[in-house]
Amino acid sequence: MAAQGGRDVVPPTDRHKTIAEHILSRVSGRDVVAGDLVIVPLSRVMVHDSVIDAVIAGLRDLGKERVWDTSRVAVFVDHAAPAPTPVVADSHRVLREWVRAQGIQTFYDAGEGVCHQIMVEDGYCEPGTVIVGSDSHSNSYGAVGAFGAGMGATDIAVALALGRTWLRVPESIKVTFRGALRPGVTMKDAIMRVVREIGTDGARYACVEFHGVGTLPQGDRITLAGMTTEMGAKAGIVANAPEAPAWLRPDPGARYARAVEIDLGTLAPQIAIPPRVDQVSDVSDAAGIPVDVVFLGSCTNGRLVDMRQAAQVLRGRRIAPQVRLEVVPASRRQFEDAMADGTLGILSAAGAVIGSSGCGPCLGRTGGVLAGEEVCLSTANRNYRGRMGSPDASIYLGSPYVAAVAALTGMIDDPRPYLEAGDAEFEALVERRRAERGERGAASARSGDRARDLLVAVGERHAPEVRGMEVDD
Amino acid sequence: MARAWVFGDDLDTDQILPGRYAPFMVGQEKFAAYAFCDARPGFAKEVRPGDVLVGGENFGCGSSREYAVAALVKLGVGAVVAKSFARIFFRNCVNLGIPVVESADAIALVRDGDPVTLDAASGVLRTPQGDATIRPLAPFAREILEAGGVVAYLRTHGDFPPTD
Numbered sequence A: 001m002a003a004q005g006g007r008d009v010v011p012p013t014d015r016h017k018t019i020a021e022h023i024l025s026r027v028s029g030r031d032v033v034a035g036d037l038v039i040v041p042l043s044r045v046m047v048h049d050s051v052i053d054a055v056i057a058g059l060r061d062l063g064k065e066r067v068w069d070t071s072r073v074a075v076f077v078d079h080a081a082p083a084p085t086p087v088v089a090d091s092h093r094v095l096r097e098w099v100r101a102q103g104i105q106t107f108y109d110a111g112e113g114v115c116h117q118i119m120v121e122d123g124y125c126e127p128g129t130v131i132v133g134s135d136s137h138s139n140s141y142g143a144v145g146a147f148g149a150g151m152g153a154t155d156i157a158v159a160l161a162l163g164r165t166w167l168r169v170p171e172s173i174k175v176t177f178r179g180a181l182r183p184g185v186t187m188k189d190a191i192m193r194v195v196r197e198i199g200t201d202g203a204r205y206a207c208v209e210f211h212g213v214g215t216l217p218q219g220d221r222i223t224l225a226g227m228t229t230e231m232g233a234k235a236g237i238v239a240n241a242p243e244a245p246a247w248l249r250p251d252p253g254a255r256y257a258r259a260v261e262i263d264l265g266t267l268a269p270q271i272a273i274p275p276r277v278d279q280v281s282d283v284s285d286a287a288g289i290p291v292d293v294v295f296l297g298s299c300t301n302g303r304l305v306d307m308r309q310a311a312q313v314l315r316g317r318r319i320a321p322q323v324r325l326e327v328v329p330a331s332r333r334q335f336e337d338a339m340a341d342g343t344l345g346i347l348s349a350a351g352a353v354i355g356s357s358g359c360g361p362c363l364g365r366t367g368g369v370l371a372g373e374e375v376c377l378s379t380a381n382r383n384y385r386g387r388m389g390s391p392d393a394s395i396y397l398g399s400p401y402v403a404a405v406a407a408l409t410g411m412i413d414d415p416r417p418y419l420e421a422g423d424a425e426f427e428a429l430v431e432r433r434r435a436e437r438g439e440r441g442a443a444s445a446r447s448g449d450r451a452r453d454l455l456v457a458v459g460e461r462h463a464p465e466v467r468g469m470e471v472d473d
Numbered sequence B: 001m002a003r004a005w006v007f008g009d010d011l012d013t014d015q016i017l018p019g020r021y022a023p024f025m026v027g028q029e030k031f032a033a034y035a036f037c038d039a040r041p042g043f044a045k046e047v048r049p050g051d052v053l054v055g056g057e058n059f060g061c062g063s064s065r066e067y068a069v070a071a072l073v074k075l076g077v078g079a080v081v082a083k084s085f086a087r088i089f090f091r092n093c094v095n096l097g098i099p100v101v102e103s104a105d106a107i108a109l110v111r112d113g114d115p116v117t118l119d120a121a122s123g124v125l126r127t128p129q130g131d132a133t134i135r136p137l138a139p140f141a142r143e144i145l146e147a148g149g150v151v152a153y154l155r156t157h158g159d160f161p162p163t164d
């Protein structure tokens, strides 16, 4: 397949290139390496509800009535959907009218799911091309070998008007996974381990290139590529994805800013301690922290496989009485698959609230936001102060297994003993944790203390004070 | 004459404009009045058109919110001079038409409140303590900035400036 808008012939070069350098050379028709400035054609532009007003205003300021190519624009209503307030509902109405007036066919309204999940699973991400989105997790498109980058409203308006954008070719960081995960450990744990290594700004403006995981299911690759945003990356690309063409691989001898290796075989389940995504520890260090709310969903972990992992723990059981469990499938397809195979039935019978597909409470705009002092275990990707509601709530990030055990026991715990236990042993483990947690309603006070202790143990990164990131999606 | 406002390293966009004062929270008319409201109370009232912000490393890090830069545009900030910039902040400044220049020595030379002049042609920031050297902007960014931002540039030229 020819790169959309690029040239079919890769310019000859003796420079050894990373995947990002290959893609940007190919689509720009120039021989470029990290540091060069390029203007690139876009194979698609993604826009979602939370910035639509600013994007429409930007197009108007540009004097452009129409987008450059209606067939290459994808629009989603997912961030505050279905509309939680009249103000948001008005904004959605404006968005729908705009989509209709423009004649944009690729439109997914409230309930269809998270933009990134649909972009990948419905095949809107052409490998080896550049896609920009109005959302910071547009890096997710690297799951299938596309160079996906998030941008602000003016950039998106320009992209919609011209079908092109300007970029500085990023340096790349090479992350290589070796070995195979042990039971109870997931690629969410693996990527949290990487964030622990690199930090929230360690990949600033770089492209994170993943090796050794091309054969993993698409969902795992979305988890990896999407969370490169949490390291400040411009893009994240999984090498050797089955969707990608043969040319989409780095040259031997390509130059990397940094190389990181992770041994999956010795990896334990991980946990990110509020309020930073890079304050990561083995989950056993956080065992015993009580939680009030568990959120299973988001573009990071809202797929069938994630819901199945939770169902594996919760089958035939009820969640702890003091805990609320919110399950939000990442897309209608994931929702329906989970319904068809009985997974949603198991989760509902366990006491879960099943939300309509979308971002749900991930960014605290709709669908079960957190109260002050509440403690949440979330399978999403951000735990900044105020991200899911009250700025006084705390958010721990973990895998679907960790989430399910937290919902069942009311506490954070290593899920592996539960997965290995026979029935009697399992019930004993749950009973012990529930007894420890006791009748206490809100989990908060004790958790706050534990979080502080843990921060000392994991080596706090900067001040644990990242304010205001909540409004970024 | 322009006045210098001096900040340190790692100034994040939340200090420039806290998320709770985003345009969609307080309205398009009001949000700029909250620029630096926590980090430098009084800034929005005292800043004069053309004033220069001077910072250290990684200026504008944190959230990518474009409206932090939009607030500086509304207040007429003339330029931002720092040792280094966070990428997206840099991009947003170019797009919205605020000159962003790197200078290794400005932060050491300039004192808060100094009268300063950015002389891009000679590649210096003039300060009472002497001239700080500024790194020349790439022609691509300079052309967009001279037009007043990417929207103004595209309205006139219909396309991006050449990159090479």
Ligand code: SF4
Pocket (backbone or CB within 6 Å): A079, A114, A115, A116, A135, A137, A297, A298, A299, A300, A358, A359, A362, A363, A380, A381, A473
């Ligand atoms: S991170 Fe959360 S808010 Fe952002 S796109 Fe993914 S699910 Fe939606």
